[in-house]
Amino acid sequence: MAGMAALPVDAYDHDDPLEILRMLPRRFHEQFKAEYEPAAAAAQRVQGYRQLQDLLRLWRLRAVAYSAPGFEDRFQAVRGAVRTCRLEGSVPIEEAIPDWPDRR
Numbered sequence: 515m516a517g518m519a520a521l522p523v524d525a526y527d528h529d530d531p532l533e534i535l536r537m538l539p540r541r542f543h544e545q546f547k548a549e550y551e552p553a554a555a556a557a558q559r560v561q562g563y564r565q566l567q568d569l570l571r572l573w574r575l576r577a578v579a580y581s582a583p584g585f586e587d588r589f590q591a592v593r594g595a596v597r598t599c600r601l602e603g604s605v606p607i608e609e610a611i612p613d614w615p616d617r618r
Contacts, residue, residue, distance in 0.1 A: 529570040537577040546573055 553569045556562030608614050
């Protein structure tokens with residue numbers, strides 16, 4: 515079978531639900547499971563498979579963000595700024611994402 519490629523048996527899957535739960539702070543586990551279970555059930559239908567992939571990718575990215583050092587402090591600072599309508603320490607989106615005007 516020349517030209518055939520295969521993944522190693524122990525290939526790491528970043529979107530594995532167990533890996534996401536391992537990385538995700540415990541307080542988010544129930545929310546993840548509540549969203550995962552119906553998406554996994556829907557994936558039994560062909561049209562639902564992409565929805566499951568998207569959900570797992572989103573939660574993987576959330577897990578990375580939520581488990582990053584300092585996330586909770588930054589999150590609370592943003593909540594406080596939104597609640598009080600203060601912009602100190604914020605950055606215009608054009609500065610944070612240089613090609614922002616081109617993305618619209």
